[in-house]
Amino acid sequence: DTGVSQDPRHKITKRGQNVTFRCDPISEHNRLYWYRQTLGQGPEFLTYFQNEAQLEKSRLLSDRFSAERPKGSFSTLEIQRTEQGDSAMYLCASSLVGDIHGYTFGSGTRLTVV
Amino acid sequence: GQQLNQSPQSMFIQEGEDVSMNCTSSSIFNTWLWYKQDPGEGPVLLIALYKAGELTSNGRLTAQFGITRKDSFLNISASIPSDVGIYFCAGLSNFGNEKLTFGTGTRLTIIP
Numbered sequence: 250d251t252g253v254s255q256d257p258r259h260k261i262t263k264r265g266q267n268v269t270f271r272c273d274p275i276s277e278h279n280r281l282y283w284y285r286q287t288l289g290q291g292p293e294f295l296t297y298f299q300n301e302a303q304l305e306k307s308r309l310l311s312d313r314f315s316a317e318r319p320k321g322s323f324s325t326l327e328i329q330r331t332e333q334g335d336s337a338m339y340l341c342a343s344s345l346v347g348d349i350h351g352y353t354f355g356s357g358t359r360l361t362v363v
Numbered sequence: 364g365q366q367l368n369q370s371p372q373s374m375f376i377q378e379g380e381d382v383s384m385n386c387t388s389s390s391i392f393n394t395w396l397w398y399k400q401d402p403g404e405g406p407v408l409l410i411a412l413y414k415a416g417e418l419t420s421n422g423r424l425t426a427q428f429g430i431t432r433k434d435s436f437l438n439i440s441a442s443i444p445s446d447v448g449i450y451f452c453a454g455l456s457n458f459g460n461e462k463l464t465f466g467t468g469t470r471l472t473i474i475p
Contacts, residue, residue, distance in 0.1 A: 253405070280461060291366055291451045291465030292406065305460060340405050344461060349394060352461060354405030 253355035274343030367466035392454030395435040
């Protein structure tokens with residue numbers, strides 16, 4: 250088990266372009282979370298999945314954001330028509346239901362919108 | 364989104380010193396967690412607290428779950444260079460969804 254993997258690690262994009270990030274959770278974990286972290290702040294919750302079902306979305310997740318977990322394994326987070334304010338670290342985490350100690354974060358994807 | 368208040372924002376200490384930091388919230392949490400984040404990495408769990416008043420240790424780290432359930436404290440004894448990083452508290456109010464609310468972070472720097 251290699252932990253939670255995120256790809257790419259860094260992404261630079263021009264304003265208005267679409268970007269997609271991928272998260273591969275720990276294989277037996279049924280919960281998958283996305284967080285956003287801006288410079289100097291703590292991570293903020295965006296959305297989470299249990300298996301393939303998206304159970305909650307934060308108000309931070311505007312209409313330009315969409316997340317999927319089609320087969321209950323890996324997940325993608327897409328941002329359409331990127332804005333400079335989308336520049337942040339996007340963190341993925343996975344866990345088993347009720348297992349806080351096993352709640353594991355990936356290394357994140359750092360997005361820079363220029 | 365909501366962020367918990369952590370203090371201090373940053374600390375500059377010498378190796379061997381003890382460190383204390385705290386986290387406060389306007390709302391109650393049923394679980395308090397402390398994470399450490401190194402540059403370019405995700406947060407790593409240090410300590411989890413599940414009951415009001417609980418005091419838990421993990422090596423040189425000791426954390427307490429406040430009686431009011433609105434605060435928590437982290438102490439690091441005899442700091443070493445690898446303690447450098449950003450420490451975040453996080454609260455969990457609903458054990459059903461495990462959606463974490465993080466603090467604003469305390470950056471620890473060790474002065475040579």
